[in-house]
Structures are given as structure tokens and as C-alpha cells.
Amino acid sequence: MPASIDAILDALPYLLQGSLVTIGVVLGAMGLGLLIGVSLALGQVYGPRPLGVPIGLYIWFFRGVPLLVLLFLFYFGLFSLMGLNLSAFAVAAIVLGLISAAYQSQIFRGAILSLPEGQLKAARALGMSDTRAIVSVVLPQALRLSIPGWSNEYSIVLKDSAVAYALGVAEVMARAHFVATRTYEHLPLYVAAGMIFLILTFLGTRGLRMLEDKVRIPGYSR
Amino acid sequence: MSEDVPVLRVEGLSKRYGEKPVLEDASFSIREGELKILIGPSGGGKSTLLQCINYLVKPDAGRIWLDGDEVVPARKRELYAYRQKVGMIFQDFNLFDHLTALANVQIALSKVRKLPRDEARKRAVMELERVGLKDHIAKYPAQLSGGQKQRVSIARALAMDPKVMLLDEPTSALDPELITEVLAVIRDLGLEGMTMLMATHQIGFALDLAHEMIFMEDGRIVETGPPRKILSTADCDRTREFCGKLTDLYGEAR
Amino acid sequence: MKRGMLWSFVCAVLLVGMAGAPAAPAGDMELINGIDANFPPFSYVDKNGNPDGFDVQAVNWIAEEMGFKVTHKPIDWDAIIPSLRAEKIDMIASGMSITEKRKEQVAFTNPYWTITQVLVVPEDSNLTVEQILSDGNKVGVQRGTSEAKWIQENLIKKEGRDFELVMYDSAPLSVEDVVNGRIVAAAMDDAPAVDAVKKKPVKILGRFGMPDESFGYAVRKEDKELLETLNEGLRRLMASPYWEELKSKYEL
Ligand SMILES: Nc1ncnc2c1ncn2[C@@H]1O[C@H](COP(=O)(O)OP(=O)(O)OP(=O)(O)O)[C@@H](O)[C@H]1O
Ligand SMILES: [Mg+2]
Numbered sequence: 001m002p003a004s005i006d007a008i009l010d011a012l013p014y015l016l017q018g019s020l021v022t023i024g025v026v027l028g029a030m031g032l033g034l035l036i037g038v039s040l041a042l043g044q045v046y047g048p049r050p051l052g053v054p055i056g057l058y059i060w061f062f063r064g065v066p067l068l069v070l071l072f073l074f075y076f077g078l079f080s081l082m083g084l085n086l087s088a089f090a091v092a093a094i095v096l097g098l099i100s101a102a103y104q105s106q107i108f109r110g111a112i113l114s115l116p117e118g119q120l121k122a123a124r125a126l127g128m129s130d131t132r133a134i135v136s137v138v139l140p141q142a143l144r145l146s147i148p149g150w151s152n153e154y155s156i157v158l159k160d161s162a163v164a165y166a167l168g169v170a171e172v173m174a175r176a177h178f179v180a181t182r183t184y185e186h187l188p189l190y191v192a193a194g195m196i197f198l199i200l201t202f203l204g205t206r207g208l209r210m211l212e213d214k215v216r217i218p219g220y221s222r
Numbered sequence: 223m224s225e226d227v228p229v230l231r232v233e234g235l236s237k238r239y240g241e242k243p244v245l246e247d248a249s250f251s252i253r254e255g256e257l258k259i260l261i262g263p264s265g266g267g268k269s270t271l272l273q274c275i276n277y278l279v280k281p282d283a284g285r286i287w288l289d290g291d292e293v294v295p296a297r298k299r300e301l302y303a304y305r306q307k308v309g310m311i312f313q314d315f316n317l318f319d320h321l322t323a324l325a326n327v328q329i330a331l332s333k334v335r336k337l338p339r340d341e342a343r344k345r346a347v348m349e350l351e352r353v354g355l356k357d358h359i360a361k362y363p364a365q366l367s368g369g370q371k372q373r374v375s376i377a378r379a380l381a382m383d384p385k386v387m388l389l390d391e392p393t394s395a396l397d398p399e400l401i402t403e404v405l406a407v408i409r410d411l412g413l414e415g416m417t418m419l420m421a422t423h424q425i426g427f428a429l430d431l432a433h434e435m436i437f438m439e440d441g442r443i444v445e446t447g448p449p450r451k452i453l454s455t456a457d458c459d460r461t462r463e464f465c466g467k468l469t470d471l472y473g474e475a476r
Numbered sequence: 477m478k479r480g481m482l483w484s485f486v487c488a489v490l491l492v493g494m495a496g497a498p499a500a501p502a503g504d505m506e507l508i509n510g511i512d513a514n515f516p517p518f519s520y521v522d523k524n525g526n527p528d529g530f531d532v533q534a535v536n537w538i539a540e541e542m543g544f545k546v547t548h549k550p551i552d553w554d555a556i557i558p559s560l561r562a563e564k565i566d567m568i569a570s571g572m573s574i575t576e577k578r579k580e581q582v583a584f585t586n587p588y589w590t591i592t593q594v595l596v597v598p599e600d601s602n603l604t605v606e607q608i609l610s611d612g613n614k615v616g617v618q619r620g621t622s623e624a625k626w627i628q629e630n631l632i633k634k635e636g637r638d639f640e641l642v643m644y645d646s647a648p649l650s651v652e653d654v655v656n657g658r659i660v661a662a663a664m665d666d667a668p669a670v671d672a673v674k675k676k677p678v679k680i681l682g683r684f685g686m687p688d689e690s691f692g693y694a695v696r697k698e699d700k701e702l703l704e705t706l707n708e709g710l711r712r713l714m715a716s717p718y719w720e721e722l723k724s725k726y727e728l
Contacts, residue, residue, distance in 0.1 A: 014525045072555070076562040085563070118316035121278050122375075126330035126382060127306035129298065136333055141320045168510070168551035168559070170525075178521040178550065181514040181648040184675040217320050219364025 004188035011179040011189060018175040019196050025093045025161045025171060026200075030154060032097025037104030038143075042134060044105065045112050055105075062102035067163050070095050075167050092164035100157050107149035111142040144215055151208040155201045162197075172196050227290040228253050229417045230308075230386045235274050235284030237267075237441075245270045245281070246441045252386060252419055257412045259428040259449065260421040262438035263464060268421040269313075271438065272388045275419075276308045277301060288385060306334060309379030309387040314395050315371040317363040323350060323374045324359040327381050335382070349377035353407050369400030373407055380411075387411070389420035425465065429453065437461045505544040507702075509535055510565035513550035514646035516671050517726040518571035518691075521550060530726040531569045534588075535693075537718055538709030553646075554620050557581055560696060567702065571665065573622040573689040583697045585706045587690030588714065593623045595661045595681040596669050598654055605684050608661045609637050616650030616662040619643040623663050626686050651676055667728055 040058065043051050062070070075091045086094070115138060123133035165174035176193035180186040228251035237245040245267045252258055260268045273279040275286065277295045286293045288304060295301045317326050324346050331342035350359050353373040363371055372392055379387060392408065393401040405427055412418060412431050422428065428435060428449050435452045437445040445452060445461045453465045511519035511527055519529040527548035539546040551559050556572075559565050560582060573591065574584045595605060595615075608615065609631060617624040624643065631637045642659055644650040650662035651672045661681065664672075669680050693710070695702050713719055722728075 010523065014523070017525065072558070075564070076555075076558045080562045088564070116316070118312060118314060119318060121273075122310075122312065122316035122318065124278055125276060125305055125308075125310035126378070127302045127304075127334045128330065129302055132333055136329060137318055137320075141318075144320065166552045166555055168549055168555070168564075170550060174550070175521075175525070177645070178513045178525075181646050182516055182520045182522075184648060184651070184672070186649065186652050217362055217364065219362045220319075 004185060007179075007183055007185035007188045008192045011176070011183075011192065014179065015172055015175050015189075015192060015196060018170060018172040019200060021089070021169060022158070022161055022171040022196075022200065025089065025096065025164055025169065026154070026158050026204075028090075028093030029096035029100050029157050029161070030150075032094060033100030033104045033153070033157070036098065036101035038108050038139070040101060040105035041108035041112060041142075044109055046130065046134065059102040059105060062099045067095070067099065067160055068166055070099065071163065071167055088164070088167035088169045092161065092167055092169050096157055096160060096164075099160075100153060103153055103156075104146075104150070107146050107153065108142055110149070111145035112138060114145060115141055144212075144217070147208055147212040147215075151205045154204045154208065158197065158200055158204065228287075229256075229289060230275070230419070231287040231290075232275060233285045233287075235271065235281050235286070237270055237274055237279060237281050244441045245274060248284070248438075248443050250436060250443065250446065252417055254417055255415040256433045257416075257418045257420065257431055258434045258436060259432040260419060260436050260438060261423065261425075261428070261465070262444075266438045267441040268438055269390050270441070272310070272390045272419065272421060275388055276305050276310060278310070302334070306330075306382045307385045309382060309384030311372070311375055311379060311387065311389040311392045313391040315363070315368070315375045317371055317374055317378075319363050322360050322362055323355060323366065323370075323377075326363070326374055327378045330378070331381055345381055346377075349381045350374070352380070353377045354403070367400060368396045369403045372396065372404045376404075376407055376411075384416075386417040386419065389418060389422070391421050391423070393422065393424060425453070437464070439464075507539070507544055507546045507566040508564075509546050509548045509570075510551045510556050510559055510568050511548050511570040512553045512556065512646075514553070514648065515571050515668060516648075517667060517728065519548075519569075529570075530722055530728060531571060533722055533725075534710075534713060535567075535569045537713055537722075538706065541712055542705050542709045544705070553618070557694070560694060563696075566695065566699070567706070568694040571667070571691050572694055574692045575622050575625075575689070577625070578694070581697075582694040583699070583703050584692035584694055585703060585710055587692050588710050589691040591689050591691060592666045592683060593626075593663060593686040593689070594666050594669050595663055595684050596651060596654060596672055596678050597661045597681045598657070599677045599679050601660070601679075601681070603660060603681075605682060608681070609639050609684065611638065613639045613661075614642050614659040615639055616642045616644050616653055616659040618647045618650065618664065619645065621664075622689060623665070623686060627663060627684075631685070648672065651678060654678055670727070 040055050043055050071092065074095050075088065079086050079091060119137055119141070120133055123137045124130070128136065161171060162173035164171055165177070172193050176189040180189040231251040233249045235245060235248040236243070248271055260271065262268055270279060274281040274284070288307060293300065293304050318329065321329060324343070327346035327349055328342045331337045331345055332339065337345065347359060350356060353376055355370060355373055355377065358366060358370060366374065389408065393404050396404060401424070405424065408420070409431060432449045434446060435449045436443055437452060439460060452461060511529070511532065513519060513521045513527065517529055518531045519527065522528040527550065532548050535546055549565060551565065556568055557578065560568055572578070574587060595608060597603065597608070617627060624641070627641055632641065644653070647662065647664040647668045650659065650664070653659045654662050655676055655678065663684060666680070672678055673680060693706050695706065
């Protein structure tokens with residue numbers, strides 16, 4: 001066992017650098033997923049009826065097609081065809097973001113629909129345009145309600161990000177793999193990678209829990 | 223503006239949900255400083271009428287004039303401007319739950335009327351003082367009593383300098399001991415000359431202050447007249463019967 | 477509290493912006509060599525996370541000799557040829573066997589290394605090659621390699637031998653399972669097999685009938701000029717004393 005611990009300690013700096021890559025991919029994906037997810041949810045709830053069709057197709061597509069297929073599709077296909085030579089890191093973040101948007105949109109949609117109808121009515125009655133009402137009244141409340149669902153989504157995206165290795169993104173899992181093949185210490189290194197993911201999950205969900213507390217509306221119980 | 227132009231004039235307002243007509247050919251007008259009371263049995267169409275007036279519910283037919291100018295709801299900008307001039311008070315307050323009392327009043331001043339921050343704040347504080355909530359401006363809706371919430375919502379509407387206020391049973395979600403404080407605020411508004419159309423079951427209040435009573439049933443305006451006349455010698459039996467029950471329930475006193 | 481929400485929004489937007497920024501375009505003579513970083517001693521990642529290995533150093537020498545710049549980028553083996561064709565990388569110098577099938581997709585330099593495919597078994601195993609490739613035994617191999625393809629097409633399909641081929645992400649992982657006893661043997665190139673013997677209680681049993689293969693560098697078919705440059709570079713390298721130096725450094 002001491003040999004294994006040595007192997008972990010030896011590789012730790014290298015793995016931790018990889019965790020920065022992982023964090024970058026995950027934050028990028030969550031951010032993009034937030035922007036697109038909110039737009040999709042708003043389109044679904046407030047958009048004209050025909051808009052529901054493309055949004056439904058989007059969600060169906062990105063929830064249905066396996067992650068690896070999407071990564072390859074965008075990396076080797078779509079972006080290349082568009083003449084965009086994006087880095088593997090960027091493509092991984094974008095693809096994970098597009099997928100996450102499909103899931104996040106349903107978190108936001110649920111949150112928006114759970115708001116009392118009167119909130120929007122009151123905003124309109126004051127002369128607010130629908131856009132203004134959504135920005136000032138609906139979203140601040142819906143986003144708060146979405147944080148627990150978001151926390152869940154974060155841990156899923158975090159784990160999914162390991163697949164980015166297929167494109168050559170040197171995140172935690174890829175690095176653990178590299179070191180293991182060189183040193184033949186597979187088990188200790190995967191354990192180390194697993195622990196890094198556990199810590200990242202903890203920090204992320206903890207951070208979101210703190211955010212939830214911070215933005216909690218006074219007077220409402222948990 | 224000339225004396226004989228009503229502040230609000232409604233002609234032939236109609237609305238149906240599916241096959242069911244819930245508002246049929248409602249016409250009336252309100253002059254400056256008038257308080258008109260809308261009464262009638264539950265499901266009679268009072269809320270629908272009030273919400274059709276500022277197009278929160280889209281009427282199927284009918285025309286509306288504010289200060290003699292016809293409202294064209296298809297023109298968004300005009301619609302938004304019109305709604306600012308028509309204050310709306312809801313039965314269940316509909317305060318913005320994520321904002322303090324102050325911010326509830328301030329938000330439309332800043333975002334709709336585009337007042338500078340300081341000015342909006344000053345005005346909001348003033349309106350909250352006017353409804354007696356000076357000490358509660360930093361509280362969130364969940365920290366306020368029902369009566370306080372309804373007063374915040376009145377302050378929020380007043381801040382927009384409305385020409386007319388529509389009040390949809392403003393006290394019916396309140397515990398009896400809280401009704402008085404809200405009615406007092408509305409009474410003061412009336413005495414200051416605010417033009418108002420109010421749905422309520424508070425017969426005593428209506429008798430004291432209303433210039434006219436509009437009785438609605440099954441989506442139709444059945445009878446209109448001075449409160450005392452409607453209550454005692456209504457032409458229509460249904461009206462008298464209904465008001466009799468209300469008087470039994472709520473008493474004549476306010 | 478409002479600021480908190482705003483802040484997280486801004487953060488998210490910034491990050492997306494950063495992630496979305498395109499990678500610096502490869503300059504004319506700044507080439508990217510895609511490597512399988514799980515293929516020691518030809519290509520792997522060293523302690524500090526830098527690409528290293530026989531192929532990596534060979535290409536570095538050639539780059540200097542022929543006057544171009546090169547960086548090495550680890551890529552999953554499954555994705556390495558698509559990456560080359562999609563211009564994500566410019567060449568593959570990473571123990572790639574020259575096969576007819578691959579020649580349909582890429583162009584190869586002259587061979588620079590001959591490789592023998594062997595079976596790796598536990599130290600104390602006394603099975604013969606014949607025994608291993610029968611009796612419903614499980615034999616491991618790295619996914620997407622020429623040996624995986626050859627075994628499937630020849631031993632299993634053509635000869636109808638009764639054993640099961642188990643796919644792994646890398647040869648070292650299949651060695652781990654040999655040690656665990658989950659598979660009776662792993663098929664791989666002799667070089668990583670030698671590496672495995674040094675680090676694990678395994679031995680090389682011997683060849684299993686697959687013809688020898690040669691390694692070459694792969695480039696896109698249309699990059700004729702680069703192919704010429706690499707061929708000339710390889711010629712010079714193999715004629716120089718550094719070639720022997722490399723071989724002994726990586727114990728080949
Ligand atoms: N969105 C809707 N869809 C279908 N029917 C509706 C809708 N809103 C209201 N109605 C119906 O329209 C009728 C009039 O409702 P409205 O709320 O205007 O009555 P009301 O006089 O305000 O009653 P109350 O005193 O209970 O508030 C009722 O029969 C109600 O069921
Ligand atoms: Mg009603």
C-alpha cells in the first residue's frame with residue numbers, strides 16, 4: 001500500500017492541474033446551459049405555440065443522443081464544417097452546455113410554472129412589458145427556485161465532463177489514465193481521481209447551498 | 223378636460239370561455255371622483271370585467287375610452303401606458319414575493335416610469351407612508367400581515383399616478399380584524415377624489431361612500447343605481463334578494 | 477442579494493466566453509503531433525505532465541533537423557485518425573502500425589520500426605498459445621488497434637477459434653486484468669509488453685501467428701510536402717547516432 005500512496009502523492013500535482021481543466025469545462029458548460037436553458041424555458045412557457053416544436057426537438061435531441069456521439073459530431077463534424085477550429089476544451093464545454101441546457105430548461109420551466117399566475121398579472125397591471133415583467137419579476141424568483149435542481153445538474157455535468165478525454169482534453173480522468181499507464185498503478189490513481197471528483201462535487205453543491213441561503217427571500221421557511 | 227367626459231368609458235365588453243359567456247355586453251362609465259361598487263354573486267363575472275378593463279384578460283369584443291381617448295390594445299406601447307393609468311388591486315394582493323415593500327412600490331417607478339433611483343425611492347417611501355406603512359418598508363411580503371400586504375399593493379398602484387383604480391374584492395382574503403385598516407385607506411382615497419371601480423361585498427362601506435352600485439349576475443349588468451335604492455327598492459327581485467343576504471352577513475355598519 | 481445573482485450570471489457569461497474562444501490557429505510550420513499517451517515507451521506523459529517517449533523525442537529531433545516546430549497532443553486512440561482528418565492535428569507519430577485499411581484514410585511515411593505482436597500471460601502461467609486461444613478463454617486487447625482487428629478477422633472469424641476477445645482502453649489496462657486473473661492473456665505489441673514485464677508479475681509467452689507490422693508516421697493524404705519532409709527527417713535520424721541513443725534510452 002505505501003507504494004500506492006507514493007504513486008498518488010507523486011501524481012497529485014498533475015491531477016490537480018487537471019481538476020482546473022475539469023472545473024473550466026464544467027463552469028463553461030453550466031454557464032452556457034444556464035443561458036440557453038433559461039431561453040428555452042421562457043420560449044416554452046411564454047413563447048408562441050409554434051416555437052414549442054423546435055424547442056421540443058432540441059430537448060429531445062440533446063437528451064437522447066449519447067454524449068460521446070455528440071462530442072464527436074460537433075468536434076469532427078459540425079464545427080469543422082462551419083470552418084470553426086475550436087479547441088477540444090471549448091467543444092467539450094459547448095457540447096456539455098448544450099446538453100445541460102436541455103435538462104436545465106426543464107428545471108427552469110418547472111420553477112416558472114410554480115410561480116403564482118398573479119405575479120405576472122400584477123407586473124402587467126403596472127404597465128410592464130412582458131419582457132420587463134419576465135426580467136424583473138419572473139426570473140429573479142424562478143432562478144432562486146431552480147438552485148436545488150441546478151445543484152443536481154452540476155454533479156451530473158461534473159461527472160459527464162470526464163468523457164471530454166475522448167477529444168484529448170487533459171482533465172482529471174485523462175490524466176489519471178496517463179499516469180496509470182506509465183506507472184502501472186491503475187487502482188490508486190483511479191481512487192485519487194474519484195476523490196478529486198468527490199471533493200469537486202462537495203465544493204460545488206456546498207457553494208450552491210450557500211448561494212441558496214444567501215438569496216433566500218426573508219420570511220420564507222426552507 | 224371638459225366636465226362631461228367620463229374618466230373611463232366601457233362599451234359592449236364581452237368575454238366567453240369556450241361556449242360559456244362570462245361577460246356579456248357590459249357598458250358603463252365612471253366620472254372623475256366617482257366610486258362605483260360592483261356587486262353580485264360569485265361567478266357573476268366581476269373579476270372578469272375588471273381584468274378585461276385593463277386587458278389582463280383579453281375581451282372578445284368591446285371598446286374602452288380613457289379620458290375620451292379610445293384604447294387600442296394592439297398597440298403595445300399605448301397599452302402599457304394605459305395600464306399605468308389604471309391601478310389594479312387584486313383580491314390576493316399579488317405583491318412581488320422577492321422584493322421588499324419598498325422595492326415593490328419602487329420597481330415600476332424605476333423600470334416603467336424610468337424615474338431616477340433617488341426620486342423613485344422618495345416617491346415609494348411617500349406612498350408607503352400614505353398607507354401607514356412607514357415602519358415596514360424594509361419587510362418582505364412574507365413578513366407582512368394580509369392587511370399590510372394589501373396596503374402595500376395600494377401604494378404600489380398609487381405610485382403610478384393612476385386616473386382610475388380597479389379594486390377586485392380587496393378585503394375578501396383578509397381576516398375580519400384586518401379589513402378595517404384596508405377599508406380606511408380606500409375611504410381616504412375616495413375622499414381625496416380618486417376615481418374607483420370596486421368589487422366588494424362590504425355593503426356598509428358601499429352605502430357610506432359609493433356613488434353608484436352595479437349589480438352583476440351571469441356575466442350581465444342587471445341593475446345600476448344609487449346604493450340605497452338598489453338595496454331597498456331594487457327593481458329586480460334577484461338584486462334585492464342578494465343584497466338582503468349580504469346585509470345579513472356583513473351588517474350595515476362598516 | 478441581487479448582486480449575488482448578478483455576479484453568478486456575469487461569471488457564467490465570462491466563462492462561456494473564455495471557453496468559446498477559439499484555440500490559437502496553428503501557424504504554418506507549427507505542427508501538432510497527436511499521440512496516444514497510453515502507449516509507453518513510444519508515447520506517454522511524463523511525471524510533470526509533458527509528452528515523452530521514443531516517438532515524441534524522435535519527432536522533436538526531426539523537427540529541429542528539418543526546421544519546423546512541433547507540439548504533442550494526447551488524443552484518445554479511437555479519435556486519433558478522425559482528429560487528423562478534421563485538421564485538429566497534423567500528424568500521428570505514436571506507434572501506429574501501417575495497415576491497408578488505414579492507408580485508405582491517411583498516408584504513411586516509410587516504416588521506421590518493426591513490431592511483433594505477442595501474448596502476455598501471468599508469470600506462473602503454463603498454458604501454451606494453442607491452449608490460450610481455445611476453451612472459451614478470455615483474451616484482452618486494446619480497442620481500435622491493428623492486433624484487435626487481426627485477431628477478430630483471422631483467429632475468430634476465419635479459423636473459428638473458441639475464445640473471447642475482451643476490449644480495453646489501453647494495453648496496460650489489459651495487463652492489469654491479466655494479473656487479476658480476469659483474462660488469461662493479453663495481446664499487444666512487443667514493446668509495451670517488455671514494459672509490462674518490468675513493472676508487473678507477467679511474462680511474454682510469444683507470438684500468436686500475426687504477421688509482423690511496421691510503424692510509420694501518419695499524415696493527411698493531401699499533405700504531400702509534409703510527408704516528404706518527414707520521410708527525409710526519418711532517413712536522416714535513422715542514419716544518425718541519436719537513433720541508437722534513443723533506442724537505448726527507451727530500452728527498445
Ligand atoms: N380562465 C378561465 N377559464 C374558464 N372559465 C373562467 C376563467 N376565469 C373565470 N372563469 C369563469 O367565468 C365566470 C366568471 O368568473 P369571475 O371570476 O369573473 O366571477 P366573479 O364575479 O369575480 O366571482 P367571485 O365573486 O367568486 O370572485 C365563472 O363562472 C368562472 O368559472
Ligand atoms: Mg372575483
